[in-house]
Each structure stands twice: as C-alpha cells, then as structure tokens.
Amino acid sequence: MKSLLPEASTSPLIAALYGHLEATIHLVQVALKLEWTIFSRLLAVLMFLTMAYIIYILITLRHGRHPLMIWEKLGKPVVKIFRPWTFARLLNNSDPYARSIDMRVSTFSRGFCTAIMRDRHSTHNTQKGIHPTALATFAETTGGLALLSNLKKKDKAILISIKMEYKKKARGLLTASSDYTLPSDLEEGRHEIKTEVVVKDRMLDTVAIGYLVWCVETKEA
Numbered sequence: 584m585k586s587l588l589p590e591a592s593t594s595p596l597i598a599a600l601y602g603h604l605e606a607t608i609h610l611v612q613v614a615l616k617l618e619w620t621i622f623s624r625l626l627a628v629l630m631f632l633t634m635a636y637i638i639y640i641l642i643t644l645r646h647g648r649h650p651l652m653i654w655e656k657l658g659k660p661v662v663k664i665f666r667p668w669t670f671a672r673l674l675n676n677s678d679p680y681a682r683s684i685d686m687r688v689s690t691f692s693r694g695f696c697t698a699i700m701r702d703r704h705s706t707h708n709t710q711k712g713i714h715p716t717a718l719a720t721f722a723e724t725t726g727g728l729a730l731l732s733n734l735k736k737k738d739k740a741i742l743i744s745i746k747m748e749y750k751k752k753a754r755g756l757l758t759a760s761s762d763y764t765l766p767s768d769l770e771e772g773r774h775e776i777k778t779e780v781v782v783k784d785r786m787l788d789t790v791a792i793g794y795l796v797w798c799v800e801t802k803e804a
Contacts, residue, residue: 713753722793733765744796
C-alpha cells in the first residue's frame with residue numbers, strides 16, 4: 584500500500600497520525616474483502632440448497648394429486664420466489680395438454696384460484712387474437728384447480744360439460760379467476776357441481792366467461 588506520508592520530513596505526531604490512518608484504511612479493506620467472501624459463499628450455498636429443494640419437490644411431487652398441498656409446500660422462504668414456475672412444471676406434468684398455453688398460477692387457496700396467461704403466437708387464431716380453444720383450456724384449468732382444492736384425497740372430479748361465452752377479442756396478458764366452495768354437508772356419492780371462471784384482460788375488461796359442470800365423486804376420508 585502506498586504511504587500517505589508526504590516526502591518532506593514531518594513531526595513524529597503527524598507521522599503517527601498518517602500511520603494510524605494507513606492502518607485503518609488497510610483494516611477496512613481487509614474487512615470488506617472478508618465480508619464479501621463470506622457473503623458470496625453464503626449466497627452460493629443458499630442458491631444451491633434452494634435449487635436442490637426445487638428439484639426434490641419436482642421429483643417427489645410430480646405424481647401428486649392434490650394441487651393445493653403442492654402449492655403450499657412451495658410457499659417456503661426463498662423457494663416461494665420460484666413457486667409459479669415450479670408449480671407450472673408440475674401442472675404440465677399432470678396435465679400435458681396445459682402445456683399448449685403459457686399459464687402461471689398467481690393466487691391459490693382453498694376454493695379460489697387466479698392464474699395468468701401470456702399472449703403467445705402459438706395460441707393465436709387467424710384474427711391475430713388468442714384462440715377460443717386456448718381460452719377454454721385456460722378457463723378449464725383454472726376452474727379445475729379451484730374445485731380440486733376443495734376435495735379430499737379419495738375424492739374425484741371429471742369435467743362433463745363446458746360452455747364459453749366470448750365477450751371481447753382476447754389479446755395481451757389475461758387473468759382468469761374462479762371461486763367455489765364445496766358445501767360442507769355434501770353427502771358421500773356422485774354430485775353434479777357447477778363452477779364459473781371469469782377471464783379478463785389487462786384493462787380489466789371481461790374477455791370470456793366459462794361455465795363448467797363437473798361430476799364429483801366424494802368418499803369418506
């Protein structure tokens with residue numbers, strides 16, 4: 584380190600002050616380098632553990648049948664940042680047709696689901712808007728997640744009817760939401776359940792409404 588002392592001779596007091604200043608600067612530089620080294624190593628370890636946990640989740644839950652449980656497992660600190668992407672990978676594995684649309688779940692709780700779909704060229708029709716079948720897939724997937732979050736492990740649900748009402752040409756980023764709570768006094772057996780999904784664009788205009796009819800088979804836990 585280059586000395587801060589002037590070339591001309593100075594008093595011992597000034598020399599001591601300059602020496603103390605040089606030592607302080609050097610000490611600060613060493614401390615900063617040490618702290619940065621420790622921080623970078625901790626960050627690397629944290630990233631490694633996060634990616635390892637995500638890979639573990641992808642492997643162990645790839646055949647999971649309860650989407651809400653999977654969503655909640657992905658809600659841990661740090662991992663939560665990657666939750667939409669990780670959940671989308673697991674969803675595409677269980678429902679391969681959902682890969683045809685670029686969908687991400689943004690909010691998911693018991694009986695409620697909100698998802699977004701990006702505008703991609705592969706989902707366009709001849710009018711350069713999002714194809715009606717892509718909107719139907721978006722609505723069916725979102726509504727299915729909201730319904731499945733109400734069911735127990737042994738319960739089953741299958742879509743038996745879907746009706747779409749298209750209100751506006753779909754372009755850009757879309758948001759779909761579905762809210763349904765299964766009756767608490769529902770008896771064991773087969774039931775016909777109707778749910779609704781509303782699809783809106785970034786201007787909050789309703790693009791489409793999906794009316795879904797499900798055959799739900801409930802069993803004792």
